[in-house]
Amino acid sequence: MATKIVMPKLSPTMEEGQLARWLKKEGEQIAPGETIAEVDTDKATMEVTANTAGVLRKILVHEGESVPLGHPIAIVGEADEDISALLTEVEKSPGGEKVKQSAPAAEERAAREERREAPSPEAPSNGERGAERIFVSPIAARMAAEAGINLRTLKGSGPGGRIIKRDIEAAIEASRQAAPRLAEAAPAQPIPSEAAPYEEVPLTEMRRTIARRLASSIGPVPHFFLTTEIEMDRAIELRRSLNELDPELNISLNDIIVKVAAAALMQHPQVNASFQERAIRYYKQADIGVAVALEDGLITPVVRAANLKSLGTISREIRELAERARARKLKPEEYTGATFSVSNLGMFGIDEFTAIINPPEAGILAVGAAQPKPVVRDGEIVIRQMMRVTMSCDHRIIDGATGAQFLQTFKRLLENPLRLLI
Missing domain, CATH: 2.40.50.100 (RNA polymerase II/Efflux pump adaptor protein, barrel-sandwich hybrid domain)
Structure with a gap:
């Protein structure tokens, strides 16, 4: 049947x-x-x-x-x-x-799409051609964006003329073979005066969900932001020493930040919480979401019980989770249910930014780059590695003083990371 x-x-x-x-x-x-x-x-x-x-x-x-x-x-x-x-x-x-x-049969679909994509002799050269929809699979769209390939120059071999993975692979190989010829000086191109042409690529489910969830966060969730500056010299020295003892550890500053955030949450349980309809839920362990940038969006794999794990274990878990996130192979339980999140853009040279809370979490830390700056210590000007962090707080759960006390603890631990051993 x-x-x-x-x-x-x-x-x-x-x-x-x-x-x-x-x-x-x-x-x-x-x-x-x-x-x-x-x-x-x-x-x-x-x-x-x-x-x-x-x-x-x-x-x-x-x-x-x-x-x-x-x-x-x-x-x-x-x-x-x-x-x-x-x-x-x-x-x-x-x-x-x-x-x-x-x-309709696949041949009829292909014929319709071919007629739709074929340029009309009467088509005006005012950019309207660029406004036609391109039929492309999400995987092919991501590959084309990464390789810098103009989808409008390709003819798809998929159903109905859809551009698929093998079309992008063929275009990449063709561009490699044509590279010597492209090295020759190209004739000057006329500068167009009409509106810029464009291409439309359908939204992936990830990007649609990001748009929907963040819109539901920044509106209904009353955000406020707290910023502090942290001296990172001792944390940097700790990282260097640990990696010298065991190069396979490959601990990053972000791993230390995650560990310190988990320890601070255990001292301030009112921050390690989520807003429910009729109650506030306080969590007994720190499940830290670590933001990972993908080609077409963002995902936050979760390090479970980070407060109970060593730096080496946290480092290995974050690397493994990030690799599988970029391969889109994470299981649902590996990217849901965080109690707090860390978003680090320091590796991109960003000094300071604010992050949007991922409901139902009560907070997220936005971490900037550690950079050498002149500071005053004991009445003298010295150079220290300084890093700015901004905490986004859900005001339904976290008051200003509560958030400030959490950041004080976070700063104290990060400036003296050996306190984690006490």
């Missing part, structure tokens, strides 16, 4: 998924538990497995398209089974118009 495969819930915060890639084609046999597709969720690329055996009779959602949870994405049945009634049921369901649009 033919059945529908629906968009599954692959992460706790997922509301819809973007079909990244089909691993099975229409007409192919599938087995229960077999991976048939990859879906881009709000945080990672996850696998969709079949829950029944049979033949993949109809693909209802094509690569690059997004649908809500529970929406049918394919039909599985026997090879000669009539699925017309099931198709009609899907078309009449909410959002079924997407299925109707996807129903």
